[in-house]
Each structure stands twice: as C-alpha cells, then as structure tokens.
Amino acid sequence: MSLTLYNNLTKQKEEFIPIEHGKVKLYVCGVTVYDDIHMGHARSMVVFDTLVRYLRHIGYDVTHVTNFTDVDDKIINRANKEGIDPLELSARYIGRYFEDADRLGVKRADIYPKASESMDVIIKMIEEIIANGFAYSTKDGSVYFEVKKVKDYGKLSNQKLESMESSGRVVLDEQKKDPMDFAVWKGAKHGECSWDSPWGKGRPGWHIECSAMIRRHLGDKIDIHGGGSDLIFPHHENEILQTEAVTHDILANYWMHNGMLQVKDEKMSKSLNNFFRVRDVIEKFDGNTIRFYFLNTHYSSPLTYGEDMLTEARSALKRLKNNYAELSVYSKAGPETDDDRCDLIEGIRHRFFEAMNDDLNTSAAIEQMFQLAHSTNKMMADGSLSKKAAGRILKTIDEFSRILGILQEDDMKDDGTTDAVMAVLIELRKELRARKQYDLADMIRNRLADAGITLEDTADGMKWKKI
Numbered sequence: 001m002s003l004t005l006y007n008n009l010t011k012q013k014e015e016f017i018p019i020e021h022g023k024v025k026l027y028v029c030g031v032t033v034y035d036d037i038h039m040g041h042a043r044s045m046v047v048f049d050t051l052v053r054y055l056r057h058i059g060y061d062v063t064h065v066t067n068f069t070d071v072d073d074k075i076i077n078r079a080n081k082e083g084i085d086p087l088e089l090s091a092r093y094i095g096r097y098f099e100d101a102d103r104l105g106v107k108r109a110d111i112y113p114k115a116s117e118s119m120d121v122i123i124k125m126i127e128e129i130i131a132n133g134f135a136y137s138t139k140d141g142s143v144y145f146e147v148k149k150v151k152d153y154g155k156l157s158n159q160k161l162e163s164m165e166s167s168g169r170v171v172l173d174e175q176k177k178d179p180m181d182f183a184v185w186k187g188a189k190h191g192e193c194s195w196d197s198p199w200g201k202g203r204p205g206w207h208i209e210c211s212a213m214i215r216r217h218l219g220d221k222i223d224i225h226g227g228g229s230d231l232i233f234p235h236h237e238n239e240i241l242q243t244e245a246v247t248h249d250i251l252a253n254y255w256m257h258n259g260m261l262q263v264k265d266e267k268m269s270k271s272l273n274n275f276f277r278v279r280d281v282i283e284k285f286d287g288n289t290i291r292f293y294f295l296n297t298h299y300s301s302p303l304t305y306g307e308d309m310l311t312e313a314r315s316a317l318k319r320l321k322n323n324y325a326e327l328s329v330y331s332k333a334g335p336e337t338d339d340d341r342c343d344l345i346e347g348i349r350h351r352f353f354e355a356m357n358d359d360l361n362t363s364a365a366i367e368q369m370f371q372l373a374h375s376t377n378k379m380m381a382d383g384s385l386s387k388k389a390a391g392r393i394l395k396t397i398d399e400f401s402r403i404l405g406i407l408q409e410d411d412m413k414d415d416g417t418t419d420a421v422m423a424v425l426i427e428l429r430k431e432l433r434a435r436k437q438y439d440l441a442d443m444i445r446n447r448l449a450d451a452g453i454t455l456e457d458t459a460d461g462m463k464w465k466k467i
Contacts, residue, residue, distance in 0.1 A: 052064050053405065133149065184204065186203055278290075320370070
C-alpha cells in the first residue's frame with residue numbers, strides 16, 4: 001500500500017513521492033502569538049502532528065518545521081496596551097502554546113523559527129525579489145510585491161486575479177501601484193518595533209516570513225506545506241509568489257489544508273470573537289478526548305464545535321479504553337492455548353493502514369479500532385480468545401494509539417513522580433548554594449535545561465516548568 005494525499009494545488013489525490021528517497025521536508029504555518037491558542041488552532045496542530053507520527057511510523061525521516069509569527073500588528077497593539085515590549089508578549093504566549101501542545105499530546109516540531117530571529121534571511125530574500133523585478137520600494141520605506149508581474153496568481157485558491165478582493169490583513173495604501181500588491185516589508189511607524197534594512201527601519205510583512213524560513217531551514221523546495229484552509233488565500237498564494245520569484249521553481253509538491261472548526265456555520269476565529277481557548281476546554285475534557293474528537297472526522301472536512309460533540313467523543317473513547325483495560329486483565333488470566341487469532345489482527349491492521357494511506361483517513365482508521373474492540377469483547381465473553389491472542393491485540397492497539405496519539409495516558413498526564421523528583425533536585429540545589437558549592441548547583445540547573453526544564457524564582461519560591 002502506498003500513501004496518497006489530496007494535493008490542494010492539483011485538486012486531486014496523488015501518490016506521495018518525496019523529493020529525496022526516505023526523507024520528508026514538511027512546513028506547517030504556526031500561530032500569531034498574541035493570545036492563547038483556541039480550538040481551531042488545536043485542530044491544525046493535532047492533524048499535522050498525526051501526519052508526522054504516521055510518516056515516521058512508516059519509515060520516513062521527517063524534518064518538521066512550524067513557525068511562530070512574533071512580529072505582527074496584533075502583537076504590537078496588545079503589547080502597547082499592556083505597556084510591554086512586543087517580543088516579551090510573544091515570548092509569553094509561545095511558552096503557553098507549548099503548555100497547551102503538551103496537554104494535547106502534540107509532539108514538538110524539529111524547528112520553531114520566529115520572525116524576529118529571521119530578519120537577515122527575510123531581508124536577503126526581499127532584495128532578491130526586487131532584483132528579479134517583482135517588487136518595488138516606496139517613499140515610506142515599505143516594499144510591495146507587484147502581483148500583476150505574475151501570470152498564474154491564484155493557482156492554489158483557483159481564483160482569477162480580476163475577481164479577487166484584497167485581504168483584510170493587507171492595508172490599502174495610496175503608494176501601491178495596484179490594490180492587490182502586498183507588503184513584503186513595512187516601513188516603521190511611531191511606537192512600533194523595527195529593524196534596519198536597505199529601505200530604512202521597518203518590519204516584515206506577514207507572508208514573507210514563511211517563504212524565508214522555509215528557504216533557510218528546508219531549502220528552495222519542500223515536500224509538503226500544511227496549514228488551515230483559511231490560509232490558502234491570501235497567505236499561501238503569496239508565499240508561492242515570493243518563493244517562485246526567487247527560485248523559479250514550485251515551492252511545495254503537496255499542499256495540505258485542514259478544514260475549519262466552525263461555530264454556528266462560521267469559522268472559529270479570534271477576530272469573530274467566537275473562539276474557545278484550549279486551556280479552558282481542557283478543564284472539562286482531557287487531551288485524549290480532544291484529539292479523538294478531531295481525528296474522528298476527516299482532516300479536510302469542516303467540523304462543528306460543541307460540548308455535546310466532545311461529550312460524545314469522550315463516551316466513545318471510553319469504550320476503547322475499557323476494552324483495552326479488559327484485554328490487559330484477560331492477557332494475564334485468559335485460556336492457555338496457541339490460538340493467536342492472526343486473521344483477525346492482520347485483517348484489522350490491513351484496513352487500518354489502508355485508511356491511513358488513503359489521504360490520512362483517521363476516522364476510517366478509528367472505525368477499525370472499534371471493530372477490533374467489538375470482536376474481542378465477544379471473544380472474551382465466550383472464552384474463545386487466548387491469552388496469547390489478547391497480548392498480540394494489545395500490541396496492535398498500542399501501535400494504533402502511538403500513531404493517532406490516543407489512549408496514551410502517560411503522554412498526557414504525570415503521575416506525580418516528576419514533581420517529587422523535581423522537589424528533591426530543587427531542595428538539593430538550594431542546599432548546595434547555601435554551602436557556596438555554586439559549580440554543582442549550576443550543573444543541576446544546566447542539566448535540567450538540557451532536558452527541557454527551566455527553574456524560575458517566584459514569590460512562592462523556586463518553581464520548574466518544561467520549555
């Protein structure tokens with residue numbers, strides 16, 4: 001069975017063939033970090049986390065890059081209201097992003113580039129776009145991409161230039177040659193953070209950061225570009241223009257977009273004020289349930305948000321958990337026979353992977369888990385399932401769960417052991433400092449930092465957190 005993916009560029013399912021055998025270069029557009037992530041963001045995070053899990057499971061060496069937009073109008077406006085530096089605000093919400101991602105069982109990407117740390121490559125790319133005749137600078141120090149210089153603008157969103165309207169995120173400016181031209185560099189305004197450039201102080205436009213980050217970390221051409229379907233126009237269209245103006249080659253071979261999470265027929269969005277923060281939802285529903293809720297619908301389809309649907313997801317997932325728990329007991333106390341029911345297991349495994357290979361059809365794959373639960377419940381009830389078969393089935397469920405990120409309790413929760421160990425280490429470090437053995441105290445702090453744990457002084461004493 002070969003993996004097929006729906007390619008939004010060609011509007012059809014295609015066999016996945018990587019640029020380099022055995023390796024996958026994947027870029028997924030991240031979030032603008034001016035607030036906590038909402039459930040719409042979480043859906044995209046879970047979808048592409050599952051894609052990466054599956055690609056690695058079937059043997060690919062994946063380099064997964066997800067960016068943070070940490071320089072943006074919304075960040076600047078909110079930081080000004082709070083009276084803090086914009087990068088301080090964005091750093092706060094990057095930390096909270098990772099806390100929420102951990103609760104959802106979302107594994108870390110390999111690289112998390114930030115716009116603020118990519119100015120050199122952004123400026124260099126803009127210079128190349130200008131040199132190739134696709135952009136122009138204006139009196140206020142801005143640089144605009146000249147859209148009409150491109151013949152096939154709209155090939156991803158399947159729109160014609162004359163029928164398009166300018167995006168709400170692109171401010172119309174009398175300095176533009178055409179309303180559809182978009183900023184790749186914005187001249188500095190009073191009260192905004194800015195960086196030096198050949199055109200004067202300013203900051204990057206929204207679209208250019210992704211083109212530049214992809215080029216720096218993954219090269220001129222990548223295998224898969226992902227994100228929410230709301231990014232197809234204008235963001236991904238404009239990424240294509242910028243990159244191809246420099247490389248003269250396509251940006252990505254496959255474009256994957258998850259459907260929007262909707263509330264009363266509208267997409268969930270902070271701008272529409274109809275969003276639900278992950279950290280609020282997770283107070284009622286655990287990370288496993290949220291993942292199951294997302295993955296039980298095909299990733300490209302719209303999905304309606306509601307607590308009633310999450311409650312149904314929790315009940316359905318509970319049936320799988322109960323089956324797993326019963327199998328665990330049965331594998332130790334069931335009949336001693338050589339029968340391992342390999343036909344049942346292999347049939348389920350075949351259909352599970354057939355579903356996953358069919359454009360990541362997680363809902364059909366989950367259905368196979370329920371089929372397995374239904375069959376094994378009957379066999380346990382009539383005593384026809386052996387201990388040996390139960391053990392094999394448990395291993396199969398573990399395999400499925402690692403791919404989908406469900407039923408993995410240890411990934412979602414801490415049994416208290418880590419807290420206990422950290423309390424000992426913090427007390428030991430405090431004692432070492434009291435004895436002026438600073439080198440050993442620093443060694444503990446540095447080793448913890450290497451393991452992704454940072455120590456912080458607070459009003460309540462020394463605290464630790466994952467970074």
